[in-house]
Amino acid sequence: MAIPRRHLFATMGALASVAGATSACAATPRTELASMTLPQGKDPAQTAADESFWKSVAQQYTLTDDFVNLENGYYGIMPDPVRRAFHNNVDRLNEQNSHLLRKTYKPESEQIRERIASLVGARTEEIALTQSGTEALQNLISGYNQLHPGDSVMYADLDYPDMVDAMDWLRDRRGVEVVPIALPEPATQQAVLDTYAAALRNHPTVKLLLLSHVNNRTGLATPAREIIAMARAHGVDVILDAAHSWGQLDFTINDLDADFAGFSLHKWIGAPLGTGFLYIRRTRLDAIDRTFADESHPETDIRSRVVSGTRDVAGMLSVPTALDFHQALGSTVKQARLRYLRDRWVSAVADRTDIQILTPQEPSMYGAITSFRIAGRTSKEDNEAIAKYLFDKHRIFTVAREGPARGSCVRVTPALFTTLDHVDRFGSALRETADRFRT
Template sequence: MTLSRRAMVAGLGALATSLAPKPPPSRSPAPEPLAVPGGRTPDQLAGDEGFWRTVARRYRVSPDFVNLENGYYGIMPEPVRHAYHRNVDRLNELNSHLLRTSYKAEADRVRERIATVLGASVQEIALTRGGTEALQNLISGYNRLRPGDAVMYADLDYHSARYAMNWLRDRRGVSVERMVVPEPATRQGVLDAYATALRDHPKVKLLLISHMNNRTGLVLPVREITAMARDRGVDVIVDAAHSWGQLDFTIGDLGADFAFFSLHKWMGAPLGSGFLYIRAGRLADIDAAFADETYPGDDIRSRVHSGTMDVAPILTVGTALDFHEVLGGPVKQSRLRFLRDRWVHQVRDIPDLEILTPEDPAMYGTMTAFRITGRTSEADNVAIAKDLLDRHRIFTVRRGGPARGDCVRVTPALFTSRDDVDLLAVALRDLASRMRG
């Protein structure tokens, strides 16, 4: 059948109309913009439950349990969730037209926003599908290792990062060393442990450091450890997946040349968003991903090749950063530490209950683990987490890895109330008394 010219023009007009952005389908209304009260310090605002109730209303949280396991990933606040749905719809409607026209420019604007908040340049940022992809690309791509060299990580480092470091044994012909972070930890004790480990293993050329580890929540003095390593000719890759957005810092505060970050944890972006950082002047020390030729070798984006990916999370990062900046890093940090202090300070006197972060505020955020003395197996701590859920509707998670045994991790969030963590304190007293009995 032959189409008339009029029919063809009408068809092209319909196609153009279909490519235009459409309003999203009807959903729950977006909340009013959040306003932060002025005239108070972040620490003063941290205990203002009235204000934090207004923040909590920006989250859709299940009423079926008290969620104190927010370390896996962060629930999106409502403005971010609405933006994500719009971007899913937009991607689905525009399809490859979006990916082949405006997406790269939009992704670069996201990189610029990240760089601004982080205190970096856009040329030092490459987007990834999460912190794990970022860590794998940095560790596997690090090309300064030679057979006979060594790499090192600690007992508290993230398991996926440890796996990637172990992989270097066959990939680069290196040995893999494991050190133990002292427990209980102090700032000086941690510095001494790293100094001793580097001194005792002079062949180490690459060190993995967790700014905040995902097992106990301990925050390390990364800048000092990095400087110590650099003096010995050791490069450092920093795991900042849990710290960025939970703690208030910029990349300059870490002194890092290489670091990886998650955006779907404490920045509240959708699952599937993260980035890696390579300091200017160090790009040549990380190989292009799979000999990527999409970008020139002097472009950091050549260090990531994700294929065709869901770009809706990336397109939503700007909205997540907007929400973060409305509250501000210092306010978020103060509130999250307040919640940790609220329950920890109520249970420190309980016999045989070990809190695995010290009282030094520079060494914790909101994520903290506890252990019942002598209950160090995986089965023990799975049972403890189950007991808290079954008896008190409190959701936590067992964590393994620390040299002195397994533990249970507690992770409040911005929507967590003072009553929630008070309930945990009551539950832990009940738990400890029954275990002693």
């Protein structure tokens, strides 16, 4: 869902002056966000191809020259305004000590909850801040209390390993069966929908489904709204893994109609490591237990579903600056640019039948992340060797991924600072690498 034009600001500096009153950094001297003007009179697709503009965006990052970084799926590099805010907040926390934690962090964290809720299309009481998407999702999975012995839970081969482990843990915790499924290759939208439809139809005891909106293994973006509706028709609840999607794709929680979801802020929003949040629709809060019978908040407060102890809050206090940067570009423009970069390298190898691209060409089915597999190279060792060769020979950093039922692969993830030269270098390097590893 596009951010309305009235919410987009022409420059980062203008946005900073408006957001300063609500920013969690407002209590400290604030480094003004650098000017970064969106092209005038261009739609998102045209902006995505405007290299002079994206050069100005890249200048907002401090990057190494030692290699081309096409492994930005682990977490997102902070743009310089966020990095400076984070450093300021580390100093602020160290200087003010427990006074900050006991007196000022709570109201500032409430402002952060309110702002996240507004942007993601939720109510503030439906948002709880976490230290990561993993913590958010683990709390949702472990706290889900609607399962009984004889029920089943389901996940796919492309779901995140830690979440798969948590679903497996329910076998002993809740006395349920576990149903793993494999998503098809090539994973067209219709093929994915058909796979979930058949799996739900053939396993009537399933009561809980883990669904990755964008998975970390191949980058496949699932038709989440349709799958959630399908599951709901079968009496199945869905816990949505949105850790990789918010900030990479353009949507709100209402677009997906999800009841439960976990989000990361340090992947595609560009906040410091250790920031995320969970979402529970307010009418479904009772379906998730309090974490360790937490008494620090009422049972009717979503914050009782997260107990993390004493946190390093400097990262969370820097989230408003990351949201400033995110909003200055706009989610539609970010999505368009990331898809543009992905399409550039994929098209450079489209004639090679020995290079298998593991996301389809349907734009709704991918964002920045896309994995490839060289024909016949399906083992973990094969793909680690391919990633190593790309780095050693071409100084391009990618990462091998396990998990897909048909074999391991190599993940390629550009970012907002990635240039066309970087992805063009990768396209040429991949052709040479496929020749080298041809079976």
